[in-house]
Amino acid sequence: xxxxxxxxxxxxxxxxxxxxxxxxxxxxxxxxxxxxxxxxxxxxxxxxxxxxxxxxxxxxxxxxxxxxxxxxxxxxxxxxxxxxxxxxxxxxxxxxxxxxxxxxxxxxxxxxxxxxxxxxxxxxxxxxxxxxxxxxxxxxxxxxxxxxxxxxxxxxxxxxxxxxxxxxxxxxxxxxxxxxxxxxxxxxxxxxxxxxxxxxxxxxxxxxxxxxxxxxxxxxxxxxxxxxxxxxxxxxxxxxxxxxxxxxxxxxxxxxxxxxxxxxxxxxxxxxxxxxxxxxxxxxxxxxxxxxxxxxxxxxxxxxxxxxxxxxxxxxxxxxxxxxxxxxxxxxxxxxxxxxxxxxxxxxxxxxxxxxxx
Numbered sequence: 330x331x332x333x334x335x336x337x338x339x340x341x342x343x344x345x346x347x348x349x350x351x352x353x354x355x356x357x358x359x360x361x362x363x364x365x366x367x368x369x370x371x372x373x374x375x376x377x378x379x380x381x382x383x384x385x386x387x388x389x390x391x392x393x394x395x396x397x398x399x400x401x402x403x404x405x406x407x408x409x410x411x412x413x414x415x416x417x418x419x420x421x422x423x424x425x426x427x428x429x430x431x432x433x434x435x436x437x438x439x440x441x442x443x444x445x446x447x448x449x450x451x452x453x454x455x456x457x458x459x460x461x462x463x464x465x466x467x468x469x470x471x472x473x474x475x476x477x478x479x480x481x482x483x484x485x486x487x488x489x490x491x492x493x494x495x496x497x498x499x500x501x502x503x504x505x506x507x508x509x510x511x512x513x514x515x516x517x518x519x520x521x522x523x524x525x526x527x528x529x530x531x532x533x534x535x536x537x538x539x540x541x542x543x544x545x546x547x548x549x550x551x552x553x554x555x556x557x558x559x560x561x562x563x564x565x566x567x568x569x570x571x572x573x574x575x576x577x578x579x580x581x582x583x584x585x586x587x588x589x590x591x592x593x594x595x596x597x598x599x600x601x602x603x604x605x606x607x608x609x610x611x612x613x614x615x616x617x618x619x620x621x622x623x624x625x626x627x628x629x630x631x632x633x634x635x636x637x638x639x640x641x642x643x644x645x646x647x648x649x650x651x652x653x654x655x656x657x658x659x660x661x662x663x664x665x666x667x668x669x670x671x672x673x674x675x676x677x678x679x680x681x682x683x684x685x686x687x
Contacts, residue, residue: 333357333382334390337375340420341392344447345369348390351446357382376401388414388439391428398428409433409466410479416440418449426452432467433482462489463509465530465546468497471507473676474532474548475584481546488528496526497548500533534585534672536576549584550675554654556647557591557601558667565603571666572604579658581670588613590650592620592642613650620645625656647671 335357336345342362349356349368356369357378363371372378375397382389383405391398398417406412406429414436415429425447427440437453444451457464465485469476476482485495489511496513498520499506506514513526520531520540530546531538534553555572576583589605590613591598605612623645643660651671658670 331355331386332388333386335378336392338420344392344418344420344422347447348443354390380405383413386413390416390418390443392418392420395426402429414439416443418443422447422449424452425449431455432464433470435470456490457486460490462511465495468512469548474550477547477549477584485528485546493528494526495528495530497530497532534582536580536582549582551585551587552673552675553581553585554587554647554650554671554673555589556643556669557589558642559598559601560665563600563665565600565607567664568600568604568666569607571663571668574663575658575661575668575670586610588650590615590646592646615646615649619649623648643667643669
């Protein structure tokens with residue numbers, strides 16, 4: 330996704346060009362201020378530009394008065410999960426104000442980054458940051474997991490502000506996780522017997538966990554990869570039903586599925602493409618030569634070997650998509666579709682203990 334910096338004054342123009350060059354953001358300037366040598370795009374109507382970029386960009390830096398920004402942004406606001414990060418700066422570059430989506434969207438971190446880039450003062454007003462607490466949504470964003478249900482974030486952060494501790498249960502060594510004030514980490518086996526903490530989060534790709542109770546927050550790592558094999562002309566509904574059936578049967582969370590994968594000759598299979606689109610997931614394809622190099626234990630299909638040139642599709646493509654991760658669910662056959670699930674290592678565990686500490 331792209332990020333934009335928008336200025337409306339001559340002083341703001343210089344700051345926008347500096348930020349654009351240093352941070353790789355797209356620079357937008359009024360047509361009257363945009364010089365031929367500027368690495369920038371021009372616009373005519375500010376409100377129309379911000380409305381467009383709000384829908385498409387990951388972050389917006391608005392070099393203008395807060396009042397202008399707020400009046401334009403107010404009708405556009407949706408929710409914390411989808412609104413982009415918005416930082417407002419004055420044209421002199423004295424302040425970088427985190428205005429919208431401070432934690433989940435990353436505006437607080439962006440304000441700090443901009444402050445370092447131009448020598449500004451970051452202005453961050455979220456209560457947990459003011460008290461030096463490691464907010465649950467910030468923790469989730471930094472390690473790349475999805476809170477479920479997201480509505481509990483407000484409850485958990487409010488508990489932290491009251492001085493209550495949040496217990497995070499995980500099957501990873503605690504040393505591999507970033508930690509901070511307000512969060513306590515425990516191994517997963519302690520979860521089912523825990524009665525000490527009113528607010529508990531569980532880092533897992535399992536849909537249901539013994540001992541879970543109402544009010545527990547699940548943190549879903551996107552580390553499941555589904556290899557898909559299918560007959561020609563398959564409907565998206567059949568693929569979606571097969572995926573849902575496998576996830577339910579093996580107690581896996583749909584929120585942890587990171588991508589679908591298949592053999593390259595299925596690239597034009599509309600049902601597969603539409604299924605990935607419906608799930609909002611990327612669809613990866615692998616060449617015959619790549620698949621042949623993956624060792625799998627499933628029974629090889631003579632029919633698939635004859636048609637595709639390999640005896641198996643779903644298991645090797647799942648493993649390839651998971652970057653060599655372990656096969657979690659072997660090939661499952663359902664109504665013209667085969668599905669296998671591979672589990673990748675958590676992305677933050679590749680380099681050992683996380684360096685960020687609070």
